[in-house]
Amino acid sequence: MMNPYDTGLGKTPANYQPLTPLVFLERAAAVYPDHTAIIHGKARISYETFYKRACQLASALAARGIGAGDTVSVMLSNAPSMLEAHYGIPMTGAVLHSINTRLDAANIAFMLDHADTKILIADTEFGPVLNEALGLAKVKPLLIDYEDVELGVEGTRLGDLDYEAFIAEGDPDFAWQMPSDEWNAISLNYTSGTTGNPKGVVYHHRGAALMCYANTIATGMGPHPVYLWTLPMFHCNGWCFPWSLSMVAGTHVCLRAVRPKPMYDAIADHRVTHLSGAPFVMSALLNAAEEERRDFDQRVAFNHAAAPPPAAVLAKMDEAGFELTHLYGLTETYGPATLNAWHEAWDTLPGEDRLKKRIRQGVRYHALEGLTVMDPETMENTPADGETIGEVMFRGNIVMKGYLKNEEATNAAFAGGWFHSGDLGVMHPDGYIQLKDRSKDIIISGGENISSIEVEDTLYKHPDVLSAAVVAKPDPKWGETPCAFVELRPGADTKAEDIIAWCRQHLARFKCPRYVTFVELPKTSTGKIQKFKLRELAKDV
Incomplete structure (x- = not known):
């Protein structure tokens, strides 16, 4: 029998548009044009200017022939250029490839070749290693140098084309197009190689957009949060926060390197509300010298990943004014895919019992449809007893499209209809997972x-x-x-x-x-x- 609701109620441009995070910046610029979008040194960039510069970048790229399916690689610090790249590059239909700024030349050369990079935008700070990488690579991309004049960072140029001059070629009213399909690739991120070359993880517009909704909910972001960039934007596209902040018209406070004094200054001067990072960021804050510290009266939401910190560190961070939320995920899940959703009742538990709750990786993120622990051979759920070890697996819209040009690895990762994380853990009776080991060391x-x-x-x-x-x-x-x-x-x-x-x-x-x-x-x-x-x-x- 035909479903009556399927008749004559099809998709049209009026009732269906592909999901993409690019529209969040367009909306923020229209609604809050004068609100500060980016703080970088003494520079203050409004949402109107941010959007126009992203459009200029897209226009200049399109004029150089960049379009659907092309790869534009960037090796940039946490600077305005990196934020502009997250919008301007996919606005052309191209794919953003962010390079880890800590890699050696051989790895960078492999990635440039594997991604078939057409254009490389690079911070002059990383010029020496990139020059070496380009000497090893087969591809010969157009080279664009970004010099951080605002902070006076000196470096080595790759070519003769300056980023600001390139941006100036573009049209601030460039009529960028929505993706033809929300399944289209938006970015490419490489994992660390285990037994061979790194694998290229492909994100799509749909997953990136859904991560923005999930990020703002999971981290408690209201209107106009102030986000300090302690997390590298090259890492899982900064957990998708370069796009998420536009949804709530937040302010990006750029930070080129994690150092105690600049962090404390930013938190105090700009009234930072949120930041993300690994435990070493906590260590930098807690071990700062007295002259590096600043007082601040707001509570700062700190989203931390990797190994959970010791109980003493958790207590010190709380005393220092930080609200901690433990997240867990992988490059293949756009960054965080679980969070340790806290229950008020746990606040009254004895210290040791409270810590046992705190160190768990938690429950699925708001945009994830499935999280479980299974025997990878039988694909059967392990008992939810907090003891039986299995492999942590994910299913949902914030799981990658797959590995670029690696069908074998993609099929293995998705065997049985679940993404195999390679991490070993247990499921507790209340549905919270906890990692126990890493199967690939x-x-x-x-x-x-x-x-x-x-x-x-x-x-x-x-x-x-x-x-x-x-x-x-x-x-x-x-x-x-x-x-x-x-x-x-x-x-x-x-x-x-x-x-x-x-x-x-x-x-x-x-x-x-x-x-x-x-x-x-x-x-x-x-x-x-x-x-x-x-x-x-x-x-x-």
Whole structure:
């Protein structure tokens, strides 16, 4: 029998438009044209100006032939140019690829080639590593240099085309088009490589738009919040907050680097209401010297991810004026996909019981349709007993489209109709999940993923190393840091500092182990290194 509601009630332009976060900036500029959208040094940029500059960027890109399906890569700090890129690039139908500013030349070159980059917009601060990467890459993109004149940052230019001059070529009234389909790609973000090259995670307009609604609800954002950029915007597109803030006409307070004094100054001077980051941001705030601190009378919402901080840190952050919300997610889920939704009744629990509630990763985000813990082989839910370990899995509109040019990895990630996170955890009786381990031995340091396998591969290339294993060591500043256990070849007299120097020659600095211990590695009867024993040893290194 035909459903009567399906007859003559089709989609038309009047009742159906593709979801996209781009319209949020257009609306904010129309409704609050004079409201401050961006604070950067002494510069104050209104929503009207922000929108017009995004349109100018889109217009200039389109004039250079950029359109649907093209990739525009950017390697930028948390500056106005990065915010403009989040709108101007997808306004052309192109895809925004944000490069991690901490990567080495080899990784950057791979990404530029894999993404088939047509244009590269780069902060001159990162000119040296980019020049090296461009020498390794096959693609020859148009190069545009962004010089942060406002903060007087000196650097190295890649070419002769200046960002401001390029923007000036564009039309501030550029008639950008809505995406033809909300499933169209809006951005590309690369994961840290585990057993090979990094994988390119593709986001679509629909997921990005829905994340904006979820972000504002989950973090308690009302009208005109003031958001301090302690989270790198290159990381999962800043958890989609470059788009989310426009929804509520908030103010972006740009911060090029996480330093105690600039953070305290911004919080006090601009009355910051929200910020996000890894535990090392908390460490920077709590361990600031007395002369770096500033008093402020507002409560600041702090959305933190990665490993949950110790109870003492949680207590100190509360005393310092910060309201903490624990989030968890992956690059493949646009950033946060769970939150530890707090219940007032838990405030009266004894300290140890309250902490057990606080360190859980929580329940699904508002825009996520499914969150569970399963046996990855049988695809059956594990018992909700808080003890049975399985793989954390996601399902919903804020899960990536897939991995660019990698059908095999995409199919494996989506096997059984769920996204396999690779993280191991438990489901508690009240429906809250808690992570227990990482099946691929990823170390999360300062919010950045570090593959232990990649670091181990570098260690094995050292001529004096017989065997090596890398695990996460708890760190009060970074959350976790790589700790290497090494067996040397007979007769070798290599020192720990030699091993660290070797790693720094072959890896991005943030991936290098800060601790090296020479031991006979514990192994099973079949020769497999017992990393669980090393994790215990690492706590005391």
